[in-house]
Amino acid sequence: MKIRILVSFKDSVLDPQGQTVMNALHTLGYGFVKNARQGKVFELEVEGLSREQAETAIPELADRVLANPIIEKFSWQVLET
Amino acid sequence: MKFGVVVFPGSNCDFDAYHVLGSVLKQDTVFLWHKDHDLRGCDCVILPGGFSYGDYLRSGAIARFSPLMREVAEFAERGGLVMGICNGFQILLEMGLLPGAMLRNKRLKFLCQFVHLRLEKEETPFTRLGRRGQVLRIPIAHYEGNYYAPVETLEELERGGQVVFRYCDPEGRLSTEANVNGALNSIAGIINRRGNVMGLMPHPERASEAVMGSQDGRLIFDSLVKSLR
Numbered sequence: 001m002k003i004r005i006l007v008s009f010k011d012s013v014l015d016p017q018g019q020t021v022m023n024a025l026h027t028l029g030y031g032f033v034k035n036a037r038q039g040k041v042f043e044l045e046v047e048g049l050s051r052e053q054a055e056t057a058i059p060e061l062a063d064r065v066l067a068n069p070i071i072e073k074f075s076w077q078v079l080e081t
Numbered sequence: 082m083k084f085g086v087v088v089f090p091g092s093n094c095d096f097d098a099y100h101v102l103g104s105v106l107k108q109d110t111v112f113l114w115h116k117d118h119d120l121r122g123c124d125c126v127i128l129p130g131g132f133s134y135g136d137y138l139r140s141g142a143i144a145r146f147s148p149l150m151r152e153v154a155e156f157a158e159r160g161g162l163v164m165g166i167c168n169g170f171q172i173l174l175e176m177g178l179l180p181g182a183m184l185r186n187k188r189l190k191f192l193c194q195f196v197h198l199r200l201e202k203e204e205t206p207f208t209r210l211g212r213r214g215q216v217l218r219i220p221i222a223h224y225e226g227n228y229y230a231p232v233e234t235l236e237e238l239e240r241g242g243q244v245v246f247r248y249c250d251p252e253g254r255l256s257t258e259a260n261v262n263g264a265l266n267s268i269a270g271i272i273n274r275r276g277n278v279m280g281l282m283p284h285p286e287r288a289s290e291a292v293m294g295s296q297d298g299r300l301i302f303d304s305l306v307k308s309l310r
Contacts, residue, residue, distance in 0.1 A: 071182045
């Protein structure tokens, strides 16, 4: 099974990198961009894990390792089964 | 009395700390390899600055899982003295031994410069030779030292008097300009509630000899030596 996890700053945390990206886009004329947030992508290939087990295990590992829950949030999806 | 300096792959201030403790202060000092499971009878553990594991994932995020860190956590639990400098501070935050997290510096710049610090708390084993309000001149060198904590945590830190150092101007005044990395409440260093684990972004080991341009960092190491005596 292939799983994709997205980690980004919580909305309450300032993201200067995202803002810099937005400013660059504005400079290039893409004024329609109203906000940009930058994050990280993880793609995990997992074995011997049922979909049900993944529902527990993936949020657990994302919370413990991939994201720092003080400043970051995450979401995840199954890419391939 | 014995000091231990933990060495991770990517540590680069380990020798500086070892030099100051061993050669300048003439204390029994050993390196502790991150893969070992033994603190070798040390009375104080230093987590040095650098880029442990290349800062992969997040600063300090991988070092936290090094085998030795279990012993360090237990040591801290028993009341042992632990000090994290720069990357070492980031590791303590990731371990949860200290509250909060580090964000990238405001203006997204790596900052390598002398800063002024106001000592906020002298009743700690790390600062007992100082006096409240005293200004120290010590360098910083980091990209992620913009201290952040949720409002409740921040209030708890302030209420509990756990802020040990704040960035300030040479006269000890706080200002947006003096708060070079944008840290909340100008926080440069904090201590846990029990008072045995301290983390700070500035590098006292780079300011402990006249030849280095400042000896203000000695206050911290001398305090530690006195506390352990």
